[in-house]
Amino acid sequence: MYPHERSLVKKLEGKPFAILGINSDHARDELKKVLEKENITWRSWFDGGDTSGPIATHWNIEGWPTLYLVDHKGVIRDKSVGSKEMDKLIEKLVQEAEAASKTSAQK
């Protein structure tokens, strides 16, 4: 999981793309250690210290990891319980986001 995410972040550096985590670990200092050890550079919300935290509950998460892919307009475009490669769709959506920002820049 982490190596693939690290490569995604590297590949899309400078592009309109971000990974955001919702983390269900027990404590902030535990999370801090994991972020350092696994070289996790993307941001995570700390979700209250267990799997029934407010964000995970609101999103009805019952399996970890669960992934949601959200486009530049904030629309859900893919979801998966369990890790799943979404690279192709991610690249397509990044292109959509770039095209959209160009059009708005021209206006």
Add this chain to the structure above:
Amino acid sequence: MRRIMLGIVVMLAISPPLRADDKAKEKPAPDKPKTGAEQYQALVKEYDDALKAWMKSYQAAKTDEDRRRLPGYPTPQKYEKQILDLVEKNPHDAFALDALIWVVQHNPGNSNRAVELIAKDHVQDKRVGALAGSLVYSPSSSADVILRAILQNSTDHKEQGPACFGLAKRLKTKADRAQSKDTTEAEKYFQQTIEKYADVKYYGKKTLGDAAKGALFEMHHLSIGKPAPEIEGADVDNKKFKLSDYRGKVVLLDFWGNW
């Protein structure tokens, strides 16, 4: 091997407990062949003993090296086939349903043969209520038949609730797999769970009511094509941020934990 030998010695020393409805009078003499029920009890005992022995040696292991040298964890699969063979030889014996329930409870994701036999031969038996919470992820479509029967026949709120919720979840998964947008029946059972069984415990702090409400929220607001709900919270350094801060970017949301 020693473990199994031990199991047999213990088995001979004390005759296995029988269910009240087994004919206790007809206890065979020690040299008579064992009944199906007795053979089933012996297999269950062998598994329980193997599990206890394994737990004991696991607790006794002090180092990682010790733990690596442990024999493999005793899996129920090893006993499952023998138990199912016994059931198929004695399909109408009182122990048959208990044995099938054992198989499903010990290996819920992969017990199609047992699930199908229960649906075929025992679906009206009240004992199937014990499976109300074990059939959500069964790959066999016969699980639906059993859950519907529990919902209809059981008089126990704590069995009806998980049966209703389990059925709803299965119907939702089925609709998703068929890429069908028609989730009317799944929604009906989620709604029924909220109306009638909201107080029944699910897991952790969650009740079936919470879980069914969550499932309906997901169906209505978290499907592909819907706007992602706002997320607000704080990061590892307690700095606040929101999902909408990232509007204009593609965002991969990753619900994760390091465990």
